[in-house]
Amino acid sequence: MIKSEIFEELNPPPRLMMGPGPVNVDPRVLNAMSMPLLGQFDPAFTEYMNEVMVLYRQIFQTKNRWTLMIDGTARAAIETFMVSVIQPGDKVLVPVFGRFGHLITEIAERCGAAVEIIEVKWGEVFDPQQIEDTIKRIRPKLVAICQGDTSTTQAQPLEEIGEICARYEALSFVDATASLVGMDLPVDKWKIDCVSIGLQKCLAGPPGIAPITFNDHVAEIINSRKHIEKGIRPKGFQAAKGPMVASNYFDLGMLMDYWSEARLNHHTEATSMLYAARECARVALKEGLQAGFDRHALASRAMVAGLEGLGLKIFGDKQHKMPNVTGVYIPEGIDGEAARADMLHDFGIEIGTSFGPLHGMIWRIGAMGYNCQKQNILTCLAALEATLRQHNVSMPAGNGVTAALAEYRAVGQ
Numbered sequence: 001m002i003k004s005e006i007f008e009e010l011n012p013p014p015r016l017m018m019g020p021g022p023v024n025v026d027p028r029v030l031n032a033m034s035m036p037l038l039g040q041f042d043p044a045f046t047e048y049m050n051e052v053m054v055l056y057r058q059i060f061q062t063k064n065r066w067t068l069m070i071d072g073t074a075r076a077a078i079e080t081f082m083v084s085v086i087q088p089g090d091k092v093l094v095p096v097f098g099r100f101g102h103l104i105t106e107i108a109e110r111c112g113a114a115v116e117i118i119e120v121k122w123g124e125v126f127d128p129q130q131i132e133d134t135i136k137r138i139r140p141k142l143v144a145i146c147q148g149d150t151s152t153t154q155a156q157p158l159e160e161i162g163e164i165c166a167r168y169e170a171l172s173f174v175d176a177t178a179s180l181v182g183m184d185l186p187v188d189k190w191k192i193d194c195v196s197i198g199l200q201k202c203l204a205g206p207p208g209i210a211p212i213t214f215n216d217h218v219a220e221i222i223n224s225r226k227h228i229e230k231g232i233r234p235k236g237f238q239a240a241k242g243p244m245v246a247s248n249y250f251d252l253g254m255l256m257d258y259w260s261e262a263r264l265n266h267h268t269e270a271t272s273m274l275y276a277a278r279e280c281a282r283v284a285l286k287e288g289l290q291a292g293f294d295r296h297a298l299a300s301r302a303m304v305a306g307l308e309g310l311g312l313k314i315f316g317d318k319q320h321k322m323p324n325v326t327g328v329y330i331p332e333g334i335d336g337e338a339a340r341a342d343m344l345h346d347f348g349i350e351i352g353t354s355f356g357p358l359h360g361m362i363w364r365i366g367a368m369g370y371n372c373q374k375q376n377i378l379t380c381l382a383a384l385e386a387t388l389r390q391h392n393v394s395m396p397a398g399n400g401v402t403a404a405l406a407e408y409r410a411v412g413q
């Protein structure tokens, strides 16, 4: 072997990841991922799978039996749901308020759906009445929407979405990848048919496994097209009448068999990712969901106060801002990407760039999961102030940190 192709041992540089996610993984989760692997049908492992289902029912605030993991990043769960539920020609409505609405749209289109979108300007959210009026007009089979779209930092109010969809016999799907655990989404109370997430945002885990929950109504639709791979088909199994799901990997019918008592072999479960998912949920529930929402809300107030203290302007509708990501206008005359690079080079701090119409206009600064702590917010603001000075932006010294600290002091922290 050529020596130069052996490389050094893996030794990533220390980083404080204050972008829109992924963020630093909680050390307890990293620890869980280093636990010994087990066979996928070892009773100890299948018990962990069951525990993960129990934990995520609490995270999603649901009694849904079907609460399981999809191996892949957050979009894998979106795709699993869509490819298993949508049949070519089905009408799907996607209210788009940022990049991830477009992602949902694209996935639905790839599944053959006839997608209709409604859009608001990036930085705004929908009036639920506008969504209802559109559903009434087009009568879709499915309405799919993000809760928090990290590309715009906005969170769509969704209290009524489940009710509205049910009124017109449409299924409701919510992509809560970037918001769950940072803000409330009681799946059963809000009557949402299916919700999916990832670990790499407020759950402080690595990307690579995607929790999903869906109710019995969705399960019925999936089972109406249930097929099982020939090599593992139980004796006497009769395939359902509906068309076979176009993906094997993302076939929810087969995944349900894998995650239920049937334990029918499907893929090989990603052992270390399952450990990670288990620890992420355990840590979040140990803190308490409400305590987690409060921690993210306080951090959001501190970040906004701090950035305004630096003389910067917050992007978007503040009333609907996600608590875990803050968009801020890049001061005029400075190169936003160069300043971001300096933050990384000089301080080891990553802040987020932006996409589409916002590219070059705003930075996105995250404080979520394990990173959502007072000292990280203060450190990030202090580093940003120093960086802005390097880029010839002048401001009174220390105003950002002082304003953020005042938010924490106000609640005795």
Ligand SMILES: Cc1ncc(COP(=O)(O)O)c(C=O)c1O
Pocket (backbone or CB within 6 Å): 021, 073, 074, 075, 076, 100, 146, 148, 149, 150, 151, 175, 176, 177, 178, 198, 207
């Ligand atoms: C709201 C939302 N949905 C979906 C995704 C896609 O997640 P992934 O990159 O894990 O597939 C992201 C990632 O940032 C997101 O913020």
